[in-house]
Amino acid sequence: MSLVFVTAARLLDGRGGPPIKPGRVLIEGDRIRSLGATLQPPAEAQRYDFPDATILPGLIDCHVHLADVGEADPKDSAGEDDAVRVLRLAQHAARTLRAGVTTVRDLGGRNHLEFGFRQGVEAGLAIAPRLWLCGKIVSMTTPGADMWPGMYRQADGPWEVAKAVREQVKAGADVIKVMASGAIMAPANERPGQAQYRPDELQAATETAHGLGRRVAAHAHGIEGIRNAVAAGVDTIEHGTYLHQDPAVATQMAARGIALVPTLKAVTLLADPPGPGIPAEIAEKARAARDHAGRSFRLAMEAGVPIAMGTDAATSFNHHGQNADELVLMVEGGMTPMQAITAATATAARALGRDHELGSLQPGFLADLIVVGGNPVDDVSLLRQPPQAVFLGGRLVV
Numbered sequence: 001m002s003l004v005f006v007t008a009a010r011l012l013d014g015r016g017g018p019p020i021k022p023g024r025v026l027i028e029g030d031r032i033r034s035l036g037a038t039l040q041p042p043a044e045a046q047r048y049d050f051p052d053a054t055i056l057p058g059l060i061d062c063h064v065h066l067a068d069v070g071e072a073d074p075k076d077s078a079g080e081d082d083a084v085r086v087l088r089l090a091q092h093a094a095r096t097l098r099a100g101v102t103t104v105r106d107l108g109g110r111n112h113l114e115f116g117f118r119q120g121v122e123a124g125l126a127i128a129p130r131l132w133l134c135g136k137i138v139s140m141t142t143p144g145a146d147m148w149p150g151m152y153r154q155a156d157g158p159w160e161v162a163k164a165v166r167e168q169v170k171a172g173a174d175v176i177k178v179m180a181s182g183a184i185m186a187p188a189n190e191r192p193g194q195a196q197y198r199p200d201e202l203q204a205a206t207e208t209a210h211g212l213g214r215r216v217a218a219h220a221h222g223i224e225g226i227r228n229a230v231a232a233g234v235d236t237i238e239h240g241t242y243l244h245q246d247p248a249v250a251t252q253m254a255a256r257g258i259a260l261v262p263t264l265k266a267v268t269l270l271a272d273p274p275g276p277g278i279p280a281e282i283a284e285k286a287r288a289a290r291d292h293a294g295r296s297f298r299l300a301m302e303a304g305v306p307i308a309m310g311t312d313a314a315t316s317f318n319h320h321g322q323n324a325d326e327l328v329l330m331v332e333g334g335m336t337p338m339q340a341i342t343a344a345t346a347t348a349a350r351a352l353g354r355d356h357e358l359g360s361l362q363p364g365f366l367a368d369l370i371v372v373g374g375n376p377v378d379d380v381s382l383l384r385q386p387p388q389a390v391f392l393g394g395r396l397v398v
């Protein structure tokens with residue numbers, strides 16, 4: 001089996017441990033065989049040396065929409081042909097991988113095209129991060145569904161919710177996404193503070209998904225929606241905008257290991273966009289939510305809630321391949337750079353239920369690692385630069 005030996009000035013393990021200097025990793029096939037400062041290369045190993053750089057696990061973005069563009073108004077691409085969507089998927093996936101993101105959790109595709117796209121990647125027709133897919137979003141009947149044709153599976157009542165979950169699993173879903181509250185990127189009469197699915201419907205979703213070995217990600221802005229989702233036993237809370245309104249819910253999340261994926265970049269760009277064109281009702285909802293999102297992020301940190309990195313890439317101006325912006329916002333929001341890196345590596349892998357093989361550099365783990373110039377522990381914004389190298393399953397892809 002092929003041996004690859006990678007060295008750099010330092011190595012971060014992804015779990016927040018002290019940097020290993022110098023960083024040295026030996027990869028055998030698609031796995032890490034060993035690592036450490038004193039490791040010596042076997043004679044037959046192929047060598048890559050990066051003198052002024054840092055080796056760290058490939059980043060994991062826990063919330064993207066790879067089939068979508070990120071234009072100001074999502075209605076602009078709503079009627080796009082499926083063939084165009086597939087090409088977009090390929091472009092967005094490649095950009096994301098080149099930016100150092102080696103795993104994405106996609107929390108809402110279009111027409112299940114992402115499952116076929118993944119088959120294409122496996123056949124060598126395109127490059128992509130590891131794809132952890134939900135298929136369609138399972139949601140109550142709601143106006144937001146009309147803004148995103150092919151992204152929602154509307155289902156009402158526990159039995160229909162169970163059926164909708166099974167449909168996603170049948171199509172190939174690795175994770176189930178449910179709507180526990182209204183959305184910001186929806187018409188004005190869908191309100192993010194409003195709870196959506198009832199407790200019995202959320203219970204049906206989690207029981208069905210967990211019974212099939214799939215985790216559940218709950219979109220939830222308003223506190224009642226977050227509370228309902230946590231009570232139903234979901235595995236991650238997406239956005240969590242108004243969590244600070246009930247610290248007891250944050251305490252429960254911490255105790256049960258339910259991760260928050262704060263998606264700070266999404267609300268920031270919607271509230272304070274770099275260009276025109278965002279529908280007024282969406283911008284208004286985002287401006288109302290923004291400060292709450294910051295307060296909830298800080299509360300979650302204080303309460304010990306696991307925080308996993310997710311951009312919600314493809315909300316307005318939230319472009320694929322600029323995923324590291326979220327780490328910069330997390331540091332501005334109160335994290336240390338090392339905490340933000342851990343949110344995008346070990347904690348993200350745990351949120352996906354894949355921390356036995358992803359998200360940190362350890363012997364036996366998948367060899368997904370990136371090499372970035374400089375030291376991101378001093379300056380997390382260095383992760384915004386294109387990495388000097390990206391290894392996916394031991395293969396140099398960038």
Ligand SMILES: [Zn+2]
Pocket residue numbers: 063064065107108312
């Ligand atoms: Zn989303």
